[in-house]
Ligand code: HEM
């Protein structure tokens with residue numbers, strides 16, 4: 714894609730202020746989900762007789778892994794003043810960590826279901842979840858093969874770049890939406906077994922989703938705004 718075309722799709726302001734707000738929201742989201750599971754839901758465990766502790770691993774890893782570390786992976790191209798080779802490594806590394814934590818987080822949800830005799834994959838949230846982790850994996854492998862190793866030709870790289878950005882943003886927005894659905898679903902389960910609708914825990918869970926959505930908005934703002942040094946930003 715030519716530079717002129719790319720600039721038309723972007724807004725003319727610097728990304729740095731957006732990425733700074735993004736980091737702050739990311740830290741806030743991580744703190745909120747950890748406070749929720751530790752203070753209100755009894756903490757985290759991989760093996761336990763109280764199976765809810767196994768479930769708790771799921772929101773923590775999905776939010777901190779796929780959403781927050783994945784979002785940092787996307788923002789790294791616009792947030793950091795390094796050379797493009799360095800940023801590429803950081804981008805692919807953070808997305809690699811995001812996928813691994815996402816897979817372990819989904820495994821924890823299945824483990825909780827299986828050990829509590831609850832059926833698997835019955836909800837929209839779980840179907841979207843499988844689609845998201847699969848698309849995220851495909852995006853990572855394609856990105857790795859074309860932009861990193863062995864690397865496509867200059868034509869393939871420059872023609873792939875806008876698709877990579879579009880597909881990446883699409884999958885990421887889906888993931889943020891699905892995290893909000895997951896928080897809503899869990900809170901609804903808890904409320905139907907008696908949790909106060911306006912109580913502190915309900916507010917905390919809802920605000921965690923609000924913070925996650927705002928974080929996603931700032932990640933996307935970074936994608937459509939300008940890198941720190943114009944010359945330093947190129948796909949290929
Ligand atoms: C983008 C991030 C997320 C993805 C990709 C995802 C994916 C999944 C998947 C695949 C399952 C199905 C497990 C099974 O059938 O055994 C599941 C279950 C579940 N997840 Fe998530 N999840 C995400 C975030 C969250 C968050 C933040 C919460 C908040 C608590 C949550 C709550 C739940 C609940 C309550 C279940 C069990 C009920 C059900 O299967 O729908 N999820 N998730």
Ligand code: HEM
Pocket residue numbers: 787788790791801804805808849850852853854855856857858860861874875877878881882884885935936937946947948949
């Ligand atoms: C699932 C994981 C991935 C997602 C969700 C993703 C998403 C994105 C997004 C949204 C952008 C746009 C950033 C911006 O313009 O500010 C981007 C750029 C880029 N990504 Fe990825 N990416 C992933 C994995 C990879 C991998 C493994 C590589 C391999 C090196 C890679 C290489 C690149 C390159 C070179 C650019 C710059 C494209 C350009 O100049 O227009 N990505 N990625």
